[in-house]
Amino acid sequence: IAGITQAPTSQILAAGRRMTLRCTQDMRHNAMYWYRQDLGLGLRLIHYSNTAGTTGKGEVPDGYSVSRANTDDFPLTLASAVPSQTSVYFCASSAGERTEAFFGQGTRLTVV
Amino acid sequence: GQNIDQPTEMTATEGAIVQINCTYQTSGFNGLFWYQQHAGEAPTFLSYNVLDGLEEKGRFSSFLSRSKGYSYLLLKELQMKDSASYLCAVTEGDYKLSFGAGTTVTVRA
Numbered sequence: 424i425a426g427i428t429q430a431p432t433s434q435i436l437a438a439g440r441r442m443t444l445r446c447t448q449d450m451r452h453n454a455m456y457w458y459r460q461d462l463g464l465g466l467r468l469i470h471y472s473n474t475a476g477t478t479g480k481g482e483v484p485d486g487y488s489v490s491r492a493n494t495d496d497f498p499l500t501l502a503s504a505v506p507s508q509t510s511v512y513f514c515a516s517s518a519g520e521r522t523e524a525f526f527g528q529g530t531r532l533t534v535v
Numbered sequence: 536g537q538n539i540d541q542p543t544e545m546t547a548t549e550g551a552i553v554q555i556n557c558t559y560q561t562s563g564f565n566g567l568f569w570y571q572q573h574a575g576e577a578p579t580f581l582s583y584n585v586l587d588g589l590e591e592k593g594r595f596s597s598f599l600s601r602s603k604g605y606s607y608l609l610l611k612e613l614q615m616k617d618s619a620s621y622l623c624a625v626t627e628g629d630y631k632l633s634f635g636a637g638t639t640v641t642v643r644a
Contacts, residue, residue: 471630
């Protein structure tokens with residue numbers, strides 16, 4: 424079934440550790456996004472990419488990095504995790520600016 | 536940058552109509568989306584507006600006024616399953632898609 428897949432589903436991480444959240448889509452979408460969702464704050468854009476090889480900063484990029492080596496994959500890396508990065512992370516993709524975004528099922532990350 | 540505002544919570548009775556407003560201020564504009572998100576799940580697409588006016592899709596309708604930076608989502612004939620968060624989102628150009636904080640709608644019997 425075509426779609427967008429995130430891994431892991433959930434993770435407990437010690438502060439200071441490095442962590443990569445994986446996101447893969449098989450819809451050949453140009454655009455991909457990473458959001459974090461915290462209670463009362465909605466979805467906040469971390470980083471995005473409008474095509475392979477290009478990335479952009481969103482609203483809350485500090486402490487996170489991304490890469491877009493190919494169309495399908497868009498990993499999000501926390502170089503040194505801190506407790507404030509405890510959140511639910513959603514990856515999404517879309518074919519274009521005027522088309523709907525499809526979301527993965529989310530990664531629940533707890534930094535302790 | 537962007538500023539997207541919507542009410543935090545709304546409550547309505549089963550069978551009634553609810554209107555969720557969204558105002559936005561963005562540096563660019565390529566369209567406005569509405570998404571639905573049930574608790575513990577991923578957001579799913581409801582509607583898209585890029586031109587002024589009303590788009591109707593079954594029980595759900597979405598309106599846009601670009602000159603006023605304003606949109607609303609209208610939910611008619613409310614059902615219990617409509618209890619969810621409703622997210623307003625704007626594309627600013629360069630594929631940047633930003634969301635408001637969401638409106639939690641509770642439908643009561």
